[in-house]
Amino acid sequence: MAPALVQQTSGAAAKSPAPVATVKAPAPVMTKAALVEPEIDFYKKSILATFNKHDTNGDGIIDREEMLALLRILDQTGSLKHDGVDTMLAALDRNGDGFVDTEEFVEWVLQSNVGAAFQHHEEHLAALVETHVFLSPHDEAIMERFTLFDVRKEQNSKVLADLGLGDLTDPGLLVMSVGSSSTQAYDARDFTASFHVGTKVSSKDRIKELRVALTQRKVPYSRVLLLNSIGYLLELSDPCLVPLSELASKRKDSASIVGLHAALVEALPKAALHVFNRSKDPATKRYKYAQLSNDFSEALACGRGLHLCSHAGTVAEQVQDAIVDWGGNSFKVYVNGKRIGTELMDANTFLCEGGVLDQDRLAQAIRDIKGFVLRLLPDAKRIFIAQTGKARELAMNQK
Numbered sequence: 001m002a003p004a005l006v007q008q009t010s011g012a013a014a015k016s017p018a019p020v021a022t023v024k025a026p027a028p029v030m031t032k033a034a035l036v037e038p039e040i041d042f043y044k045k046s047i048l049a050t051f052n053k054h055d056t057n058g059d060g061i062i063d064r065e066e067m068l069a070l071l072r073i074l075d076q077t078g079s080l081k082h083d084g085v086d087t088m089l090a091a092l093d094r095n096g097d098g099f100v101d102t103e104e105f106v107e108w109v110l111q112s113n114v115g116a117a118f119q120h121h122e123e124h125l126a127a128l129v130e131t132h133v134f135l136s137p138h139d140e141a142i143m144e145r146f147t148l149f150d151v152r153k154e155q156n157s158k159v160l161a162d163l164g165l166g167d168l169t170d171p172g173l174l175v176m177s178v179g180s181s182s183t184q185a186y187d188a189r190d191f192t193a194s195f196h197v198g199t200k201v202s203s204k205d206r207i208k209e210l211r212v213a214l215t216q217r218k219v220p221y222s223r224v225l226l227l228n229s230i231g232y233l234l235e236l237s238d239p240c241l242v243p244l245s246e247l248a249s250k251r252k253d254s255a256s257i258v259g260l261h262a263a264l265v266e267a268l269p270k271a272a273l274h275v276f277n278r279s280k281d282p283a284t285k286r287y288k289y290a291q292l293s294n295d296f297s298e299a300l301a302c303g304r305g306l307h308l309c310s311h312a313g314t315v316a317e318q319v320q321d322a323i324v325d326w327g328g329n330s331f332k333v334y335v336n337g338k339r340i341g342t343e344l345m346d347a348n349t350f351l352c353e354g355g356v357l358d359q360d361r362l363a364q365a366i367r368d369i370k371g372f373v374l375r376l377l378p379d380a381k382r383i384f385i386a387q388t389g390k391a392r393e394l395a396m397n398q399k
């Protein structure tokens with residue numbers, strides 16, 4: 001833990017007395033007058049913990065840069081508007097040396113409404129327990145399965161029935177969600193797999209992995225439905241289901257489509273392979289055909305399949321007050337499957353600069369997410385933050 005040093009700099013003593021900060025009055029919080037001595041000691045300890053958290057380089061003082069980070073939090077709380085770093089620094093820096101030491105910080109919290117409200121906010125944040133996980137592609141596949149066969153079961157069953165494709169729970173049905181860079185495969189039973197094969201990514205080794213996995217599965221699937229991005233390769237004039245062989249012969253230039261077709265024919269020679277048409281009518285911007293819903297985030301939003309995720313462990317079995325789905329450039333907050341808030345937070349640029357996952361910024365971002373959730377749900381005690389996107393990929397690669 002950082003020593004509580006009071007750092008003096010030359011020339012500081014000549015400074016004029018600190019001007020009084022003009023800050024707007026926050027909501028009433030616990031102040032010194034309301035506390036008795038032992039409570040103050042206890043309170044001081046928690047204030048010191050807050051100080052240490054904001055003294056990020058651990059030198060025992062809060063400098064201008066660290067003060068800027070602290071002001072960001074004041075701004076985010078809404079009710080604690082500040083008037084710039086210099087005014088705030090002046091309000092806290094009693095001896096005018098340009099830095100805030102522990103004594104000055106404790107005084108600020110005990111004697112000013114803003115300081116007390118700030119401390120209250122910090123304690124509130126600390127009391128909210130978060131679980132942050134990078135969802136693996138396999139986790140996503142688990143949740144896709146829950147969306148398809150569980151959350152959206154009725155709607156999806158109807159889409160299949162309308163197409164004359166029978167029952168969604170047919171054990172002979174294999175669903176493959178072919179995205180641009182990954183493919184998830186699952187059936188109505190317990191099969192879930194993810195492959196680094198997609199409409200824009202393919203290699204002989206990865207295709208082979210997919211073929212071997214499906215061959216070893218030894219289930220005589222009679223039908224394979226290929227959903228997701230692969231369906232965009234079909235035309236508006238095409239029917240809802242197009243044989244994969246047809247698409248592969250039209251797309252001889254695409255190694256990924258040709259390779260996928262060859263692998264499936266070899267692994268599942270008796271199965272009918274169909275691509276689900278995902279083309280949109282340019283006039284209405286709507287899908288020409290009703291789509292099967294298999295978006296993993298729908299299952300995530302209501303916590304389905306969380307317990308099966310590789311990193312969630314037993315945490316996911318506890319009741320979560322909210323689930324945060326953090327993809328690329330924004331995060332969404334869900335309670336019981338209903339979205340209650342969305343906030344822009346671009347993980348792809350903020351966390352992934354130079355192709356390396358920035359852990360300090362991740363910690364800061366998680367604090368911001370917790371603050372956002374607390375504004376929506378002041379009584380929240382536990383939240384689950386599931387992250388995907390580029391940051392997830394970097395995290396997986398850095399392991």
Ligand SMILES: [Ca+2]
Pocket residue numbers: 054055056057058059060061062063066
């Ligand atoms: Ca410092």
Ligand SMILES: [Ca+2]
Pocket residue numbers: 092093094095096097098099100101104
């Ligand atoms: Ca000072």
